[in-house]
Amino acid sequence: MMEIFGLLGQGFTVALQPFNLTLIILGCAVGLFIGAMPGLGSVNGVAILLPLTFLVPPEGAIIFLAAIYYGAMYGGAVSSIMLGIPGASTAVATTFDGRPMAKQGMADKALTTAALASFVGGTISVLLFTFFAPPLAHVALTFGAPEEFALMMLAFATFVGLGGDDLAKTIFSICIGLVLAAVGLDIMSGEPRLIFGNITGFMHGINFLVLAIGIYGIGEMLWTVEENAKAGGKSMLSEATLTWARTKTNIREFLGTWKITTMGSVLGYFVGILPAAGATPGSLMAYGVGKQMSKTPEKFGKGAMEGVAAPEAANNAASTGSMLPMLTLGIPGSPTTAILLGGMVIWGLEPGPALFESHPDFVWGLIASLYAANLFAVILNILFIPAFIWVLKLPFTILAPIILTLCLVGGYAPTKDMHDVWLMLLFGIVGYLMRKLDYPVAPAVLAIVLGPLAEPAMRQSLLISSGDPMIFFTRTYSGPIMVVAIILLFLPALMPLFRRLSGKKASKAEGGAS
Amino acid sequence: MFAGIREMTVRMAELLLALTFAALSAYLMIKSAELPIGWIPDEGPGGGAWPFWLSAVMLGSCIWVLVNWVLRIGPVANNDGPLFEAGMFAPVFLVAAALTICIGLIEGIGVGGFGGIGFYGALPLFLAFYLKVMGNHSWMTTILTAVLVPVVTFLFFEIMLKITLPKGMTDPLFIPVYAFFYGL
Numbered sequence: 001m002m003e004i005f006g007l008l009g010q011g012f013t014v015a016l017q018p019f020n021l022t023l024i025i026l027g028c029a030v031g032l033f034i035g036a037m038p039g040l041g042s043v044n045g046v047a048i049l050l051p052l053t054f055l056v057p058p059e060g061a062i063i064f065l066a067a068i069y070y071g072a073m074y075g076g077a078v079s080s081i082m083l084g085i086p087g088a089s090t091a092v093a094t095t096f097d098g099r100p101m102a103k104q105g106m107a108d109k110a111l112t113t114a115a116l117a118s119f120v121g122g123t124i125s126v127l128l129f130t131f132f133a134p135p136l137a138h139v140a141l142t143f144g145a146p147e148e149f150a151l152m153m154l155a156f157a158t159f160v161g162l163g164g165d166d167l168a169k170t171i172f173s174i175c176i177g178l179v180l181a182a183v184g185l186d187i188m189s190g191e192p193r194l195i196f197g198n199i200t201g202f203m204h205g206i207n208f209l210v211l212a213i214g215i216y217g218i219g220e221m222l223w224t225v226e227e228n229a230k231a232g233g234k235s236m237l238s239e240a241t242l243t244w245a246r247t248k249t250n251i252r253e254f255l256g257t258w259k260i261t262t263m264g265s266v267l268g269y270f271v272g273i274l275p276a277a278g279a280t281p282g283s284l285m286a287y288g289v290g291k292q293m294s295k296t297p298e299k300f301g302k303g304a305m306e307g308v309a310a311p312e313a314a315n316n317a318a319s320t321g322s323m324l325p326m327l328t329l330g331i332p333g334s335p336t337t338a339i340l341l342g343g344m345v346i347w348g349l350e351p352g353p354a355l356f357e358s359h360p361d362f363v364w365g366l367i368a369s370l371y372a373a374n375l376f377a378v379i380l381n382i383l384f385i386p387a388f389i390w391v392l393k394l395p396f397t398i399l400a401p402i403i404l405t406l407c408l409v410g411g412y413a414p415t416k417d418m419h420d421v422w423l424m425l426l427f428g429i430v431g432y433l434m435r436k437l438d439y440p441v442a443p444a445v446l447a448i449v450l451g452p453l454a455e456p457a458m459r460q461s462l463l464i465s466s467g468d469p470m471i472f473f474t475r476t477y478s479g480p481i482m483v484v485a486i487i488l489l490f491l492p493a494l495m496p497l498f499r500r501l502s503g504k505k506a507s508k509a510e511g512g513a514s
Numbered sequence: 515m516f517a518g519i520r521e522m523t524v525r526m527a528e529l530l531l532a533l534t535f536a537a538l539s540a541y542l543m544i545k546s547a548e549l550p551i552g553w554i555p556d557e558g559p560g561g562g563a564w565p566f567w568l569s570a571v572m573l574g575s576c577i578w579v580l581v582n583w584v585l586r587i588g589p590v591a592n593n594d595g596p597l598f599e600a601g602m603f604a605p606v607f608l609v610a611a612a613l614t615i616c617i618g619l620i621e622g623i624g625v626g627g628f629g630g631i632g633f634y635g636a637l638p639l640f641l642a643f644y645l646k647v648m649g650n651h652s653w654m655t656t657i658l659t660a661v662l663v664p665v666v667t668f669l670f671f672e673i674m675l676k677i678t679l680p681k682g683m684t685d686p687l688f689i690p691v692y693a694f695f696y697g698l
Contacts, residue, residue, distance in 0.1 A: 055675055166588060168578035172535065175572045179542055179565050186549060186561035193561055194545055218613070222606050226598075229605045397649025401641050402663055404613060408633075409667065413677050418621045425617055429610055436597065437528050438590050455564045463558035 004134060011364030014059055015372050023056070023064040024369055028377045029384070031071020036079050036388045037399065041088020042072035042319065043336040044220055047212040048406050050343050051413035058347040059362050063369040065343065066323075069336055070122065070373040073279070073316045074381045077114035077308075078388045081107060085227075090279035090315045093287040097300060097307030104303050108385075112250040113305050114312045115381040117261050121313030122374035124265035125272070125320035130367055133356075137328040139477075140353035145460040146471050148330070148352075150478040152454045154485040155331045155446065158274055161488030162281075165440040173434075177444035180206050181451025188459060201419025208342040208448045210411055210420045211427050215441050216335075217407035218428025221400055223435060228396045247382075257309040260290045268314030272321025273333055279318035286314030320370060327363060328353055330453065335442045342449040346414070351453075520603040524593035529583055536576035542569035608648065616640035621680050630682030637664045 014020060034045035045068045053061035076091030081098035094114060101110040143151075156174050163170055183194040184205025195202045254261075264286035271282035290310030291300045300307045322333030323340075330352035332338035344351050349359060356363050411424035431441050465471035472482045522530075543566055550560030551567075583591045598606070619636035622628040630636075641660040645651045651659075671677045673695055681688055 168575040172575040175568045182565040189561045401644040
């Protein structure tokens with residue numbers, strides 16, 4: 001325990017260096033604005049801006065991106081409340097009560113509640129993170145190739161089992177991401193592989209950023225162009241008044257929601273740890289449980305403060321939660337952390353438990369920066385409320401081409417090859433069409449990041465066992481993980497069966513009673 | 515052709531995309547098989563095995579989507595509504611087309627010896643098109659944005675972050691600019 005405090009103290013010396021502190025504040029501010037824009041969330045911000053971080057040392061880079069991640073989770077609430085359009089899917093639940101509050105002239109109360117709840121959620125989850133991460137990393141240090149592969153299977157299986165999307169399409173999305181990751185040189189034999197049309201641009205492989213910016217940058221913008229055209233391009237901004245006296249009352253009233261806020265934080269954190277689950281279901285679940293817990297559940301959906309506090313605490317807590325498996329196991333818990341993980345590989349860090357031993361400055365610097373980012377995000381959020389309102393008034397037709405410009409630079413920067421910009425455009429258009437037809441795209445991004453890690457893990461395991469796949473099932477840790485993965489994989493098929501069985505029982509019981 | 519896409523139903527689009535993806539999966543399987551896909555003694559699975567089997571699963575899931583389509587299982591396969599609501603196709607198509615032309619102009623596409631007008635040639639055109647045609651903004655706003663955004667991009671990416679963007683045949687024009695920033 002004392003050791004953790006020592007390491008955390010060391011982390012703070014990294015996070016509070018003037019340069020890193022500047023990055024935290026800058027990242028929070030950028031994240032807040034990206035999150036506040038309708039349609040753009042943390043994953044878009046991190047994907048589009050990751051190429052910028054190649055110029056600072058890895059500690060600075062991850063701190064900057066984590067601050068963007070945090071800032072965007074705060075900012076997502078702004079457009080949910082002010083426009084009634086969720087800033088990102090993670091802020092959908094915030095619209096349920098945030099929008100009615102704004103319509104009743106309580107936009108400032110909703111915004112303050114969202115900011116403070118996000119702060120509580122962030123703080124509780126970082127505390128949980130600090131004390132959970134080291135023991136988990138300790139266990140994970142004994143992991144070999146079979147365990148690594150089993151964990152990745154688990155990550156993909158959760159998408160299939162819990163993602164809630166069309167099964168065939170989810171599986172397709174995962175596999176195409178993994179195949180795209182295999183383009184380039186075969187890591188084991190060094191032979192060129194999947195070089196389509198002998199185009200040399202494929203020799204250096206497909207950078208995950210090309211897919212991530214394609215889908216979350218260009219694809220998302222095309223999607224928003226359509227949404228915006230549907231709305232007739234009109235903005236439906238709510239009025240907001242902000243005075244010191246009102247803010248004091250708002251804060252006092254917020255303190256009354258502490259039970260529900262704490263529940264949202266803890267629930268969000270644990271849902272966030274699960275890959276594929278993350279902040280969106282976490283916040284929706286927190287909203288549901290919050291309604292159950294509330295003394296006035298009938299107010300939910302009509303502008304209840306608790307209805308804003310619960311999901312906002314949960315989505316911030318979930319974003320921290322999803323970093324736990326990323327740092328300790330090398331398995332991202334959300335698309336955003338998948339991109340962070342890909343960034344770590346580019347910066348020359350091998351994600352996984354060994355990171356705690358080999359780069360303690362990096363790991364603890366990141367954890368400490370989460371505390372700092374959380375504090376700055378809440379301060380900036382409240383100070384910037386007038387600025388957000390100004391940005392939200394900017395017409396989408398000015399914002400959109402600027403964001404697309406950033407996408408073009410972001411697609412070009414990692415490899416300095418126009419070939420990748422073309423690929424990015426292709427992925428953007430295909431990703432947009434896939435989204436229109438209900439193909440989930442997040443699994444593909446997760447897969448292209450995990451692909452280069454999953455393939456060698458599988459091949460090494462099979463080499464150890466001379467081709468016997470039972471190696472994944474007979475080892476202490478990989479066995480249970482694989483079993484859980486397989487159960488999750490078949491969960492969607494088993495659930496209707498289970499429901500039918502329990503449904504029959506219920507109807508029998510009813511029949512008996514009557 | 516555009517009228518065809520504009521009036522396409524969701525159900526039709528689902529079929530076409532699934533067929534395209536199935537063909538892509540089959541192609542990826544063939545392409546993967548250029549490398550050994552079997553077991554190599556003392557080396558483990560061949561280099562093509564991983565993408566080969568994944569592509570096979572992709573093909574399988576495409577067939578599954580197609581079966582759902584034929585049996586009308588799931589909301590997408592039953593959606594006989596249009597893929598694009600009235601008036602929604604044009605804006606999306608225009609943005610995608612403008613972006614494609616913009617990327618094509620940066621370095622050319624290797625046709626006719628056209629070397630491209632570079633990032634800073636193509637970007638103002640793209641911005642001007644977007645603001646004027648898509649946004650219907652005033653000329654003042656349009657020109658201001660079309661000039662300011664590339665200038666800020668240049669200062670931020672090239673001067674501050676040292677990320678050189680492609681310039682095509684406008685390259686010589688930047689020699690004095692670089693001389694100004696680095697020569698002092």
